[in-house]
Amino acid sequence: MSSTLASLGAAEKQDHPEWYATRWLSGGPEPSPIDAVDSADPVDSAGSVGSADFAGPGIALVAEPGHVNSFLVVGSRRAVLFDSGMGIRPMLPTLDRLTSLPFTVVNSHDHFDHRGGNHELSEHAADIAVHPAASHGHHAAPADFYPGYRRAAARAAALFDQFAALDRQGPFTLTPDQFPRPLPELDTWRIPAVPPTRVLLDGETIDLGDRTLTVLHTPGHSPDSICLWDPETRTLLSGDTVLSAAYWAHQPGADVAAFAHTLRRLDQLGARRVLVAHNLRAELDGDAVRRAALAMTEVAEGRTRPTPDTDLLGRGVRRHDLAGVTIFTAPGEQPR
Numbered sequence: 001m002s003s004t005l006a007s008l009g010a011a012e013k014q015d016h017p018e019w020y021a022t023r024w025l026s027g028g029p030e031p032s033p034i035d036a037v038d039s040a041d042p043v044d045s046a047g048s049v050g051s052a053d054f055a056g057p058g059i060a061l062v063a064e065p066g067h068v069n070s071f072l073v074v075g076s077r078r079a080v081l082f083d084s085g086m087g088i089r090p091m092l093p094t095l096d097r098l099t100s101l102p103f104t105v106v107n108s109h110d111h112f113d114h115r116g117g118n119h120e121l122s123e124h125a126a127d128i129a130v131h132p133a134a135s136h137g138h139h140a141a142p143a144d145f146y147p148g149y150r151r152a153a154a155r156a157a158a159l160f161d162q163f164a165a166l167d168r169q170g171p172f173t174l175t176p177d178q179f180p181r182p183l184p185e186l187d188t189w190r191i192p193a194v195p196p197t198r199v200l201l202d203g204e205t206i207d208l209g210d211r212t213l214t215v216l217h218t219p220g221h222s223p224d225s226i227c228l229w230d231p232e233t234r235t236l237l238s239g240d241t242v243l244s245a246a247y248w249a250h251q252p253g254a255d256v257a258a259f260a261h262t263l264r265r266l267d268q269l270g271a272r273r274v275l276v277a278h279n280l281r282a283e284l285d286g287d288a289v290r291r292a293a294l295a296m297t298e299v300a301e302g303r304t305r306p307t308p309d310t311d312l313l314g315r316g317v318r319r320h321d322l323a324g325v326t327i328f329t330a331p332g333e334q335p336r
């Protein structure tokens with residue numbers, strides 16, 4: 001990459017120093033005439049997309065670009081925060097700008113990158129809600145998690161810089177809100193144990209006032225994975241169960257056959273859109289579920305020809321690429 005292109009990338013990053021990028025994906029406050037002028041750039045990284053007296057309904061993205069996407073679903077009486085991100089920066093001030101309603105934190109699963117904010121938010125949230133399979137989990141992240149994540153983030157950022165430099169030579173597809181947030185000094189970053197206070201069963205509903213979310217137990221990526229379904233807008237909040245990029249089915253607790261079964265079940269919902277936890281596209285069309293279900297079924301039934309690869313953490317995986325869907329499985333026996 002030329003130094004000119006590299007410095008252009010750096011300038012973009014400096015224009016958006018806020019850790020969280022928030023955006024109303026549906027609903028949200030009516031735009032004022034001034035907001036309407038600014039609407040060409042839908043992300044306000046300074047966080048002024050909402051006001052404290054706004055009371056929904058709507059769904060807001062609370063992104064840590066390049067890391068994790070969390071989502072705030074606001075009803076007329078209550079709100080749900082689906083995942084609490086990395087815990088690297090305080091999230092509460094950002095949430096306060098989006099809603100003043102009481103909220104419950106629902107964690108999609110017990111991986112550190114989806115519950116890092118639980119420690120900060122537990123005093124303010126009505127509950128920390130999880131699937132029963134995680135109710136005795138949510139332990140503190142081990143000491144080696146942090147340097148491992150730093151290496152992974154640095155590797156992802158370096159890849160992105162190459163991509164951004166190429167993008168600026170012609171395609172120009174990237175928007176400033178997509179630039180990954182560089183990790184700050186992490187000496188004080190800790191993800192402590194925070195015991196969940198509520199369990200959510202498959203089929204259970206969460207009443208937010210004018211809308212009701214349905215909990216779906218979706219094992220596969222992990223035994224405790226859950227998705228939330230908003231039938232009103234036919235929106236699936238998918239955690240790591242539906243993604244735009246590599247499906248991680250290679251970690252301890254992952255189960256490819258269960259993953260395929262889960263995705264086929266989710267396909268029956270007829271989702272109009274899927275809100276996903278990773279990568280730079282937070283919103284996918286409903287067809288993403290069908291593509292994933294077909295691909296995961298091929299993998300589960302042993303009909304693919306994987307190649308050796310490594311995940312972002314440098315661990316060996318079998319990589320399956322099928323019609324735009326990438327799936328990682330554990331090295332060793334081909335699942336059957």
Ligand SMILES: [Zn+2]
Pocket residue numbers: 109111221222240
């Ligand atoms: Zn995960």
Ligand SMILES: [Zn+2]
Pocket residue numbers: 111113114240277278
């Ligand atoms: Zn994840």
